[in-house]
Amino acid sequence: MAWFETWFDTPYYHILYKDRDFAEAENFITLLINYLNIQKDSKIIDLACGKGRHSVFLNKLGYQVLGLDLSHQSIDHNKQFENSDLKFEVHDMRNEIFPEISAEKVDAVLNLFTSFGYFEDENDDRKVFQSISNVMKDNGYFVLDFLNAKWVENTLIEEDKTSKEGIDFTIKKKIEDQHVIKDITFNDDGKDYHFFEKVKLHTLDEINSYAEEFGFERVQIFGDYHLNEFDLETSPRCINVFKKKSDN
Template identity: 30%
Template sequence: MTHWYREFFDDLYLRAYRRMEAPEQVQREVDFIVRALQLPKGTRVLDLCCGQGRHSLELARRGFQVVGVDLSEALLYAARQRAEQERLPVTFIRCDMRDIEFADEFDACINMFTSFGYLESEDEDAKVLQRVAVALKRGGKLLLDVINRDRLVRQFQAREWHAADEGWLVLEERTFDHLSGRVETLWVMVTRDGVRYERRFSVRAYTPAELRWMSERVGLRVTELLGDYDGHLYTWDSPRLIVVAVKE
């Protein structure tokens, strides 16, 4: 499955994951980002794969200088509308994450909600880390938030339902390929009237050791592994795998 990410993130996606935009959840996640990266107010932050801007906007509300990058025009449109409504000085840019051209500009980069691992190969994912390393100032930090592969395999759920916006339901049917390390998902959305939409997506689930090796190859030294947005240390059973790394 190639290039699925070019079409997947549209208005249907926004409906399916509207629950992620609850103010208390966004505030909790940004509290965690600020603590984990020890960010002084006013620092310059790159939100890579910013989506509809939920973290970018909250960081801007707190006085950070934020640039959000995403490939989805639909999600960026939503982000820009909200920034304009609140008069928040956030810059949103449409760009493939492999193609960002910043150099020594940012004190921190965040990549949240498993936005890493979409691409077709490990080499393509490595290009993203290379571009992040170039974009960060020396001493700048990366926070990379992805699914916990260890927990995924140990507690694998082949099927899961959740409620979406306006009474819609979302079904995710998953398979895991042990050779490629990829989770292949059939995503089915059913409206209140029974109309059915189907999409597929594929994400590489990396181990902590793999992420450390990939990061350190490009000059990003891993300093911490965390397992949730409360800042607990990573374990096999943590809900998330969150890597904190610094540019040397």
């Protein structure tokens, strides 16, 4: 199994990242939705939704939301939040979003907080854009919130240690073959564990070439979660806003 199929489905992944700033995330989503000017009751897919916090928040803002994630454990957890306008399904983002998952085309797809770049084969990356394009209305928006490769290279910390819920995590990072690799080791109840994360450092041009191939036009790039202007050297994020071209 690929690293993301095992690591994301463990309780340790959620323990390690439990202190993420959700207030900042919700503020970002609010700013983003206001920028996109998406009308209330529009249909939004939260692609790679994790434990659903952002899907729930989007639903509270007044949208019909479908949260999709590869992790069965996450989706099982999210089912408790479902209502008539909020649904969750297990889904691999490389696969077509079939009618039984989303019966109608959607107004926007959000892929947030570095939920892309996991695949070794670039054709898998292309499949993501293909599946999103196929499920989206003309003039709909696809937001790909990705890391800024140049900033990652400039700020890489090779080793760090952190303690969460009594577990001491050692995290080592390196850049190798255009990937940032994070090795995560720890001991719990006398047993040693080793997981890793591997994300391809896609360039702006690579991402844009995928988008254009499947009918998207990039209309904006933001550099952080406050929607400040993107700067290649100093921006921590590369938040791509794409618009689906009309077939007419």
